[in-house]
Amino acid sequence: MEELKFLTAGMPLRTDKKKGYSDAFNVLQEMDLDGIEVEFVQGVRMSENSRKLVKNASDKLTFTAHGPYYINLNAREQEKIDASITRIVDTATVANEFGGYSITYHAAFYLGNDKDIVFKRVVEQTSKIIEVLEKDNNKIWIRPETTGKGTQWGTVEEIVNLSKEFKQVLPCVDFSHVHARSGGGFNTYEDFCNILDKIGTELGDIALSNFHAHLAGIAYSDKGEKNHLPLQDSDMNYQDLLRAMKKFDVKGVVVCESPNIEDDCKLIKEYYKSL
Numbered sequence: 001m002e003e004l005k006f007l008t009a010g011m012p013l014r015t016d017k018k019k020g021y022s023d024a025f026n027v028l029q030e031m032d033l034d035g036i037e038v039e040f041v042q043g044v045r046m047s048e049n050s051r052k053l054v055k056n057a058s059d060k061l062t063f064t065a066h067g068p069y070y071i072n073l074n075a076r077e078q079e080k081i082d083a084s085i086t087r088i089v090d091t092a093t094v095a096n097e098f099g100g101y102s103i104t105y106h107a108a109f110y111l112g113n114d115k116d117i118v119f120k121r122v123v124e125q126t127s128k129i130i131e132v133l134e135k136d137n138n139k140i141w142i143r144p145e146t147t148g149k150g151t152q153w154g155t156v157e158e159i160v161n162l163s164k165e166f167k168q169v170l171p172c173v174d175f176s177h178v179h180a181r182s183g184g185g186f187n188t189y190e191d192f193c194n195i196l197d198k199i200g201t202e203l204g205d206i207a208l209s210n211f212h213a214h215l216a217g218i219a220y221s222d223k224g225e226k227n228h229l230p231l232q233d234s235d236m237n238y239q240d241l242l243r244a245m246k247k248f249d250v251k252g253v254v255v256c257e258s259p260n261i262e263d264d265c266k267l268i269k270e271y272y273k274s275l
Ligand SMILES: [Zn+2]
Pocket: 066, 105, 106, 145, 174
């Protein structure tokens, strides 16, 4: 990517739901925002018409996709693992068809298993995903996301280590999740620089110039993420995060997942542009 783009998680709230994507693009244009993360949270479903609209807009706007919530590459039952692989492959297939840049998903739950064993299982299942995509000549970025709760696989360390195993895999860093998961840590300029430095050092410049971040205000307890909030109602230090991203010359996408989606997206874009 040539620059850092700011995307809404799903269509902006101001979108006329009857008109769908065509109106969503008007809202983005009016607000000077750069694209949408298409949310397949309840399943990979998208009408033919929506796919066409997004595809046609993809030369001007940037699109990513979020896979269904019901994914667990560490499930006990083989059929649940297979269904999870299918959901990720389907997300990647549809996103590639509509000209998407990247897909993300929550990869697994520990289910009380040893973390090293879970890592090996996630590697094994990810290799099956990559195999299918290679056969399909689908080169979209595949990104497990840093997760918000200690029961979910997906620390920064784990996601970076998985990314080392596959050329097509890079992190999706949900900075709000990282902050919430630690019960309030990872929220200073130095913390953000450390995460970006680790990614650049361990995965190379390609990872910083093809970044995928999530950002929202967030409420949390000692168990991690509770719910998303508008940035200004939360303690999420988005200003120092954006300063760190600027310092590391991060390029790619920042997807805003606050409940007031497009307003916070504009807030962070304007703050970033002011730096
Ligand atoms: Zn997510």
